[in-house]
Amino acid sequence: MRAHIHISYVSAVAICCCIWSGCEGPPPNHCANWWYYWKEGGVVQDMDKVKYLWNPGDTLGVASPHKTQDFVGVSDLALDPVDVTYTFRNFYNIDKTVTIVRPRDGGIDGVAEVIAHEFKHVWIYQQWGARIGQTGTINGQRHSDGDAIPDIVELDRTGPIGQYEFSPQDPDSYRLVRYNPIYERYGDNEILARVEGLDNPRQREPQKDWSQGGKQWGR
Numbered sequence: 001m002r003a004h005i006h007i008s009y010v011s012a013v014a015i016c017c018c019i020w021s022g023c024e025g026p027p028p029n030h031c032a033n034w035w036y037y038w039k040e041g042g043v044v045q046d047m048d049k050v051k052y053l054w055n056p057g058d059t060l061g062v063a064s065p066h067k068t069q070d071f072v073g074v075s076d077l078a079l080d081p082v083d084v085t086y087t088f089r090n091f092y093n094i095d096k097t098v099t100i101v102r103p104r105d106g107g108i109d110g111v112a113e114v115i116a117h118e119f120k121h122v123w124i125y126q127q128w129g130a131r132i133g134q135t136g137t138i139n140g141q142r143h144s145d146g147d148a149i150p151d152i153v154e155l156d157r158t159g160p161i162g163q164y165e166f167s168p169q170d171p172d173s174y175r176l177v178r179y180n181p182i183y184e185r186y187g188d189n190e191i192l193a194r195v196e197g198l199d200n201p202r203q204r205e206p207q208k209d210w211s212q213g214g215k216q217w218g219r
């Protein structure tokens with residue numbers, strides 16, 4: 001039933017998506033069928049908290065703590081399959097490595113990963129109240145490098161974050177800048193979000209995924 005409604009949108013998909021401007025919002029319902037369909041059907045957990053990213057550039061998702069804590073943005077790019085692995089090494093301890101990209105199916109799997117990733121950025125902000133780039137004492141805790149993780153947390157080798165051995169003086173201890181220049185400012189923060197997305201993606205229900213190109217498409 002829902003699948004039929006969905007199919008009627010398909011022919012218009014290519015035409016409309018580039019004439020809109022702005023960062024996030026609801027797409028016209030003949031665009032980004034997945035966004036409406038997965039939201040309405042509960043196909044991916046927390047889709048009700050996802051806004052549609054209009055002008056993503058190369059961005060799969062966004063978290064904007066200064067705007068809202070309740071929503072994240074996800075773009076069409078999150079639906080692309082991934083077939084590579086990227087692992088980075090701690091600049092200060094070459095024995096420490098972390099994988100930030102792993103192969104995955106496209107579609108709901110990618111969106112489930114990106115939602116979990118972006119909400120981890122929100123979680124980090126909620127814990128300590130610092131924004132990316134903010135330094136000094138924030139809520140009583142020292143932030144030297146602007147990655148929004150307090151120095152004391154980065155230095156606590158017994159804690160779940162301390163295990164990465166981030167430098168409190170360096171926002172990008174693993175040199176994620178080589179993956180994307182934006183991470184020069186918050187690579188350490190990004191690693192926590194990447195690991196969350198990979199290890200704890202949001203729940204999804206592939207048996208309900210009748211969207212275009214989805215897990216049940218064409219069956």
Ligand SMILES: [Zn+2]
Pocket residue numbers: 117121190193194
């Ligand atoms: Zn991120």
